[in-house]
Amino acid sequence: MKRSTALLFPVLAASILLGCGNSEAPKQASKEASAEPAKEAAPSAGYLDKIKARDKLVVGVFSDKPPFGFVDEHGTYVGFDTDIAKRLAKDLLGDESKVEFVVVEPASRIPFLQSDKVDLILANMTVTPERAEAVEFTNPNLRVAVQAIVADGSSVKKLDDLADKTTIVTTGTTADIWLTKNHPDWKLLKFEKNSESLQALANGRGDAYAQDNLVLFSWAKQNPGYRVLADKLGSEAPIAPAVKKGNIELRDWVNVELSKLGEEQFLLKLYDQYVRAQLADGTDPKSVIVEGGKWEG
Template sequence: MSVKAAVLFPLFALGLLAGCDKAEAAKAASTASAPAGSIATIKARDKLVVGVFSDKPPFGFVDEKGAYVGFDTDLAKRFAKDLLGDEKKVEFVVVEPASRIPFLQSDKVDLILANMTVTPERQQVVDFTNPNLRVAVQALVPEGSPVKALDELKDKTIIVTTGTTADLWLTRNHPDWKLLKFEKNSESLQALANGRGDAYAQDNLVLFSWAKEHPGYRLLPQPLGDEAPIAPAVKKGNSELRDWVNTELARLGEEKYLLKLYDQYVRDKLAPGTDPAAVIVEGGQWKANSGS
């Protein structure tokens, strides 16, 4: 190497390093200015952070190997794959019904995929995407219970999970009814099994699944309120991520992706012959079922 080259090479290398430093600094500055939960922040972090349930099969639960699985959980993995190129680039944060909204508001998660029903009250504090599921809330009672109709629960103890649609509906419509509240869905179901209450009110899809695995219970036919959509949720004002999820749901609808998840996790939990369209909302296109 000539003397001139020996002198110029270190200078050239320093120039490259300086250029890289400036590029990294610019990237860092851009990311720092991006709001939490934005697409830019998620891509810079190279990870999608999603709030999920760990005790609500078939939607979000932990299997025997300790892995997060379920309808909602697998949908989150697909979101990570399509946004970041790898379904493993997702971090699951376990939420309870009452903590879903606070976790969004405090930026602990980018997205909630934890079976959250769309209600006017929740729409005031979070932004929902288009729906992916539909649900009605019902009450589960022991087979030998004398209770035949919802109104007969007015003098009984009704178990609910704090922050669920059932909790909110009963508190608003029947404030004088006695509610026994638990933070976790698993705790509520165990309380029902232990006879600590006369009924358990929850999303009917969860009750169908649990009753099939635990004979000796039946659902009261009258729902608590109308059928409603379930949808992913983002922090209030995060229209960028909301719009991305809506576009993604529409695209997944073309390949009937939710039907695949339904077949994998939900179908065998329901009565034979159940129409999948009574449970899933493919493509995000909500249309209320007749008679709901």
């Protein structure tokens, strides 16, 4: 099904975004940064003092992945992940505006931690054994499965039907990694940005797009004419914030924060603000959020 290039990834309704405070303007991450070599692991002691001395928490976020990290109609970076970052800045530095957002792409999340461009990644990163070797994951805040979306008129009914098709993926995502490992003979069309991948799907450049199912459910609801395949690419997995390998102090502090936020159901409030309207009616919030960092697989 060919779709117009005008079919862009939607911005959430302005009414949902009222009350979201502005933060310091984010810096756009350069593509070259992802190629930089990793530096030595961050020392675990004194890192919180370093952030306090700087008087700013630097967080890597997405700019094109509603409802988690995106730009609203005012040019402000908002979403489920960015609001968590603001709350962390408030609890650590006394002011939610003391956060600097650095835009990352899926493939640059780990390199940006390794090269000290950010203190923390809050960019919808699924926990995998391979990534856990490169970064320190905190306790999880979300759960996700990877699926694929196709046009309603597509002949594709199940995942195996994509064997002789073109599947769009965003470089560095769990979908990209899983398909490359488990179906190396499949044709993958890769883009750096989630928005570019979805635009390619809308333009008919591929037969399917594989991504986190929360993103696909949201996009399908906003763009009638698409359906999400029932098959999952691998099993359900946790999503968690991440810090540089060896930065135990910051990791443990975030874990304590997630536990405290769980006591006030903070993630449920963000779910109601950003996520609930994007999913099917009756979706159980516990199937999406992990309150208090307590994962139950």
